Amino acid sequence: MLLDTASLYFRAYFGVPDSVRAPDGTPVNAVRGLLDFIARLVQDHDPDDLVACMDFDWRPQWRVDLIPSYKAHRVAEEVEGGQAAGYVEETPDTLSPQVPVIESVLDAVGIARIGAAGYEADDVIGTLAGRASGPVDIVTGDRDLYQLVDDRRGVRVLYPLKGVGTLQIVDEALLREKYGVDGAGYADLALLRGDPSDGLPGVPGIGEKTAAKLLAAHGDLAGIMAAADDPAAKLTPTQRKRLLEARPYLAVAPKVVRVASDVPLAPFDAALPGEPRDPMALEALAEQWGLGGSLQRLLTVLADRPC
Secondary structure (H helix, E strand, O other), rough: EEEEEEHHHHHHHHHHHOOOOOOOOOEEEHHHHHHHHHHHHHHOOOOOEEEOOOOOOOOHHHHHOOOOOOOHHHEEEEEOOOOEEEEEEEOOOOOHHHHHHHHHHHHHOOOOOOOOOOHHHHHHHHHHHHHHHEEEEEEEOOOOHHHHHHHHHEEEEEEEEEEEOOOEEEEEEHHHHOOOOOOOHHEEEEEEHHHOOOOOOOOOOOOOHHHHHHHHHHHHHHHHHHHHHHOOOOOHHHHHHHHHOOHHHHHHHHHHHHHOOOOOOOOOOOOOOOOOOOOOHHHHHHHHHHOOOHHHHHHHHHHOOOO
């Protein structure tokens, strides 16, 4: 099981009242909500391994270099110079301080927390899903990861509809029903239609339905562009004009939209722990941040798993 951790703690933050606070009054709704999410996921799905995948770089420069508008509207400030250079994501004031707490608690529990410099969590997830020798469940509220769905390899997305108690299981049958494409075709669909939430312009005038029809007729983006270059191919004049005008964007968009599959990752142990890795540190964190029942529920679920 691969967790898109930021996606889940954002959902926890907005789903759990900010009246949930530590003894010193600091909000810990995202921390406690995420712990409850993980406990429920382990209880309901009993994964052998679980990895909390992290955004070590939520807006990688190599993506921005290709499409400057990529996530530009989410930038709170730009940091220049040295190792800290990059972009600071716009985040609710009371969420940002909770992220280091989440990281410390996951580490003390012993849940693998993995990221890589210069890459988003999506890229870590894509790399680990590609390496997996067995079925993979990806838990995310980000539809971009639908591109990894692969029935043949048992890779599916569990998309939270309400918390993580109600999850939509996204397999290729659902993708074909809803979008007219399989997992491999979803990235091409996404880059053609665009995505304002990620600052991807798409091809003007080509929405989701038209993109799906073009992919059904021509197979993939390369086939669509070959058709645009072929006067005999079945495209409307307007479609051909729009595709040819968008060629510079379409030449770079695949690298931006498709998740990386070759992220260099340090060795780690993804097995779920039966007991905390660092009990003393965890006890101190629980007391300082008032993690109460949320942490205890997770520890109980982990301890009760069959060896």
